[in-house]
Amino acid sequence: MFRRIKKSVKSRARFGRLATPHGALATPFFMPVATRGSLKSLDAQGTRDARTEIVLSNTYHLLNRPGYALLEKCGGLHAFMGWNGPILTDSGGYQVFSLARHRKIAASSVSFKDPQTGKTVILTPYNVLKMQRAIGSDIMMVLDVCPPYPSEKEVIQEAIRTTTAWAKSSIMAYRKLGLYRRKERPLLFAITQGGVYDDLRAQHAQTLAKMPFDGYAIGGLAVGEPREKMYHILTNVVQLLPEDKPRYLMGVGKPQDIMRAVQEGVDMFDCVIPTREARHGRIYVFRKRERITATSAEWYETYAIRHARHQKRLVPIDPTCGCFTCGTTTIAYMHHLFRVHDPLAERLATIHNIYFYNELMRLIRRAIRTNDL
Ligand SMILES: [Zn+2]
Structure with a gap:
């Protein structure tokens, strides 16, 4: 599904092509953020006028509203928002760890009280993929534990253990949901963690690289650590990820940061900067x-x-x-x-x-x- 067409002789940058059920994308590419199913203020025509190639939407927020049943009934988010290009959906893991105060992580799930509704929500590797199936996502992300910065090494170690176990469960869930059998199946991406610890980053990247994922995200960066620290981690991690799979740096979006990450061999980006800053003029x-x-x-x-x-x-x-x-x-x-x-x-x-x-x-x-x- 991913083909590397050209590697720069100057850096680790790659030019390639990623096929999805809703069309192929030239890499590296950028995904503007449609958290709740719209690039705020843009309809489908406006989205195309911006030459958007793919949008990122948020599983957790869509699960809250409009909810699983309605999305499934209308045939997914593409039909619901009138967008026929590719959609990547995150797993909700990041929202759980950034929004929720009272979360409880168990071996097979995370439960927490939604800060807006006050309701208790339980996310599992299986139910977040089931939700992404209802959304009709082209690129699905697995559920992960994304610890804040700074975190003690033991906290990061525990996050890695859980994220690895959830990655294995996600592969089984993907099979169980019948997604492998589809003629044009959605892609399944893993998320590597490890905070700012070189050894943990390397260990987690190598562990996940052995599993049959379609692509690999680098999570838990750009969460408040110094920029040079982020680049240091990025340089080391990217080299440990499979050459023949796309690499996605989550949440990094200043133009010069994108360029530097591309030089390290990153293929995919998302960030709220262009849309949020536009709304502020x-x-x-x-x-x-x-x-x-x-x-x-x-x-x-x-x-x-x-x-x-x-x-x-x-x-x-x-x-x-x-x-x-x-x-x-x-x-x-x-x-x-x-x-x-x-x-x-x-x-x-x-x-x-x-x-x-x-x-x-x-x-x-x-x-x-x-x-x-
Ligand atoms: Zn213009």
Whole structure:
């Protein structure tokens, strides 16, 4: 399902192709986040106008609302949100460990009180995959334990033990749910943990690499540790993951961080930055499109469109950008929409920012093919 087409001679960066039931993707690629089944403020047309290749949605939030029964009844999230491209769904593990205070981890499940509804929820490797089957996910993530930073070594060790046991249960659950038998089966990804401990990271990556997963995520990074620590871990972990499987760095999304991770051999990214910042009126623009590099951030800039200096600028955000927003509006108009709190402002800014990220990934893929990255 994953094919490496070209490896850069300059770095460990790879250009490839990943096939999913809803179409093939050129790698490396970026996934904007549709937590509850929408890229906030965008309908399906807007999602396509942003040249979105794949969206990430959240199993746990969709399990809460609209719920399993409705998603299954309507034939999954693709039909529900009107999107026919690929969808990756996370397992809910991260939400459990970031949102819930009173969680109880047992050998085969995690139970906790939902902070919003107050209801007790039990997640198991089986039921999170069953939910992802109802969603119709193209890339499914296994349930994992994602400890916060900083955590004692013993805590991380315990998290690894549980995550490994759950990874094994997930493979069995995938079979039991009949997913292997499907002609175009969804992909199943494992999640490696290990905090900032080199030995634990290596141990967990090697253990999971022996199991028959379609891809491997690097979890538990970008959770507050220093950036250099993150890169150090990344360099060591990526080399231990199978060369012939896609690698996904979860939650990392600053443009220069994406570039650096690509150079380490990462193929997939997701982050809320382009959508969240768009809603706050922060716009991403290339300064030197031909000189993208991981060592500096000089080739792009961000600015607050609400600022008074943009009031009379009757030019597109970026005249060289191919997005719907830049093709039909001006900075002055965008500034005006944000100032009068028109919801159209968020929609147009979101389209542009996601397009910026997709353009960045296109430039990255091109640079790998020409050995410039
Ligand atoms: Zn644009």
